[in-house]
Amino acid sequence: xxxxxxxxxxxxxxxxxxxxxxxxxxxxxxxxxxxxxxxxxxxxxxxxxxxxxxxxxxxxxxxxxxxxxxxxxxxxxxxxxxxxxxxxxxxxxxxxxxxxxxxxxxxxxxxxxxxxxxxxxxxxxxxxxxxxxxxxxxxxxxxxxxxxxxxxxxxxxxxxxxxxxxxxxxxxxxxxxxxxxxxxxxxxxxxxxxxxxxxxxxxxxxxxxxxxxxxxxxxxxxxxxxxxxxxxxxxxxxxxxxxxxxxxxxxxxxxxxxxxxxxxxxxxxxxxxxxxxxxxxxxxxxxxxxxxxxxxxxxxxxxxxxxxxxx
Amino acid sequence: xxxxxxxxxxxxxxxxxxxxxxxxxxxxxxxxxxxxxxxxxxxxxxxxxxxxxxxxxxxxxxxxxxxxxxxxxxxxxxxxxxxxxxxxxxxxxxxxxxxxxxxxxxxxxxxxxxxxxxxxxxxxxxxxxxxxxxxxxxxxxxxxxxxxxxxxxxxxxxxxxxxxxxxxxxxxxxxxxxxxxxxxxxxxxxxxxxxxxxxxxxxxxxxxxxxxxxxxxxxxxxxxxxxxxxxxxxxxxxxxxxxxxxxxxxxxxxxxxxxxxxxxxxxxxxxxxxxxxx
Numbered sequence: 001x002x003x004x005x006x007x008x009x010x011x012x013x014x015x016x017x018x019x020x021x022x023x024x025x026x027x028x029x030x031x032x033x034x035x036x037x038x039x040x041x042x043x044x045x046x047x048x049x050x051x052x053x054x055x056x057x058x059x060x061x062x063x064x065x066x067x068x069x070x071x072x073x074x075x076x077x078x079x080x081x082x083x084x085x086x087x088x089x090x091x092x093x094x095x096x097x098x099x100x101x102x103x104x105x106x107x108x109x110x111x112x113x114x115x116x117x118x119x120x121x122x123x124x125x126x127x128x129x130x131x132x133x134x135x136x137x138x139x140x141x142x143x144x145x146x147x148x149x150x151x152x153x154x155x156x157x158x159x160x161x162x163x164x165x166x167x168x169x170x171x172x173x174x175x176x177x178x179x180x181x182x183x184x185x186x187x188x189x190x191x192x193x194x195x196x197x198x199x200x201x202x203x204x205x206x207x208x209x210x211x212x213x214x215x216x217x218x219x220x221x222x223x224x225x226x227x228x229x230x231x232x233x234x235x236x237x238x239x240x241x242x243x244x245x246x247x248x249x250x251x252x253x254x255x256x257x258x259x260x261x262x263x264x265x266x267x268x269x270x271x272x273x274x275x276x277x278x279x280x281x282x283x284x285x286x287x288x289x290x291x292x293x294x295x296x297x298x299x300x301x302x303x304x305x306x307x308x309x310x311x
Numbered sequence: 312x313x314x315x316x317x318x319x320x321x322x323x324x325x326x327x328x329x330x331x332x333x334x335x336x337x338x339x340x341x342x343x344x345x346x347x348x349x350x351x352x353x354x355x356x357x358x359x360x361x362x363x364x365x366x367x368x369x370x371x372x373x374x375x376x377x378x379x380x381x382x383x384x385x386x387x388x389x390x391x392x393x394x395x396x397x398x399x400x401x402x403x404x405x406x407x408x409x410x411x412x413x414x415x416x417x418x419x420x421x422x423x424x425x426x427x428x429x430x431x432x433x434x435x436x437x438x439x440x441x442x443x444x445x446x447x448x449x450x451x452x453x454x455x456x457x458x459x460x461x462x463x464x465x466x467x468x469x470x471x472x473x474x475x476x477x478x479x480x481x482x483x484x485x486x487x488x489x490x491x492x493x494x495x496x497x498x499x500x501x502x503x504x505x506x507x508x509x510x511x512x513x514x515x516x517x518x519x520x521x522x523x524x525x526x527x528x529x530x531x532x533x534x535x536x537x538x539x540x541x542x543x544x545x546x547x548x549x550x551x552x553x554x555x556x557x558x559x560x561x562x563x564x565x566x567x568x569x570x571x572x573x574x575x576x577x578x579x580x581x582x583x584x585x586x587x588x589x
Contacts, residue, residue: 023413023414023415024415024416026413026491026492026493027409027413027414027415027418027492028409028415030405030406030408030409030413030492030496031405031406031409031410031421033401033402033405033406034402034403034405034406034462034466034467035406035421037402037458037461037462038424038425038428038462038463038464038467039424041440041443041444041458041459041462042428042436042440042462042464043424043428044439044443045436045437045439045440045443046428046431046435046436046439048436048439048442048443049435049436049438049439052438052439059442059445105333108326108329108330108333111326113323113326113327113330115330119330119333119334121575122333122334122337122338123333123337125337125341125568125571126337126340128517128521128567128571129341129564129567129568130520130521130538130539130560130563130564130567131521131523131539132523132538132539132542132543132546132560132563133344133542133559133560133561133563133564134340134344134560136344136542136546136556136557136560137340137341137343137344137347137557137560138340140343140347140355140553140557141339141340141343143356145356147356147357147358148356149339149343149360152358152359152360182336182337182340186337214322239432242432243432243434245434245524246523246524249523250543255547255548255550256547257547267434270434270437270438271524271528274437274438274441275441275528280438280439280442283438284438284439287434287435287436287437287438288435290432290434290435291431291432291435294430294431294432294435295430298430
């Protein structure tokens, strides 16, 4: 290559990179407003959470590194163990029950019936309704006294003893689970509705030709076709169950918002350790336990999605 | 043939029975809420409960405004919700445009930072975030709540997914016509992305309006509190004022009901795009 050619070549690349630089600057200007806010107030705190979990800190005195001390004392702490256990129990019941309810609703509201939109709205509305408002109603409907609507129903229709609901340690989780299903099933119903609408009519026609009845169609066509949706719903539901906090606070928190051992959950424990006891290190360690659980569930989802993509 | 039609008819009847049960389960709490909000405390736990035919006590809806600073709470919530929703839409769609339609160094890396944090629940980093905000002197300010909600990874992700579906040739043609990137964003992309924007509006609106844990942690001064916190406080202090509690609850539901009804179509579409694409 002659000297001159090399120079024009260099000039050209330089010119290109100047234009490219300008284009990059434009692109960065688009991203900057959101990214700066995101990096400073989300990314930064996430990194800080990982550091804090290995320290002892009250937020004002100097931070002290103590290695994995927080984690070992977590599992020796009854309240944390109770929180972990309650969260798992809550998820174990809420996930399958919500899933079945949502699927049932979706199948019901996928039929050609009068007032379909109305019923869909009715089923969905609790999901967007303010939690404080609906929890206040639930607390009154499920009041431990005999005058509450639910206890009236138990006594007069089912002829059983009235329950103490959220006021008794053995029924408080039941009350929280029932409420959670009622509030959230409409959301997952919408996801199932989308899944149902994605199933080709041809499959049902073929099944009809083979003489399948409604039940067989459901069992051999609908359910297998909905597998990816069910998988997605299960993962989303499980993650949201592990993040539960406000429902417990509303239904089981006393007048000062303190939740006792029969209903405490992971996020409540984090909140309490941090903002009531000011043990920031221990709170962050508990937060990392929550993160580890959610991460495992997310990885399972990635795995599963790959499988369904290959199908 | 005739047995088939009777079968079908029985099927229809069963479906409608289920629908009625469903409507009862979903609606009774709301009907109870409204009727109780129009009663005296002593009439609420009377057995059997009077669903109809009682003298409505509208006074509850007047008293609630003087018993607690409901107007102040409502104003705070409206202010926060509007600012957060506006910021969220602007910054997310702006960033999403670059991620979807522009080539630049570090694009994948930056986007990966967003994706990675979607899987980290806010509850995991709420403590260090609060400490950091307090260091900046933002504890007990509305600005903190705005910052908390306005820059979500979810918004960028949702908008980018949508922009990816708009053909690149549209932008190319505009570039050849000499339009700047900012103009392409404002004149072409924004008008095309109404469905995605509506979804983001409704999600952000509902989330900010109903948010509880954020304001609970950050806001300590009474006059700065939001509706949710304010009503919860009222419930704890006056736990026997059933009628008033229900009146406040009914009032707090109305704005969400209006937004939900207006944008319902988009909301459902938004949930399902998220689900189907995974």
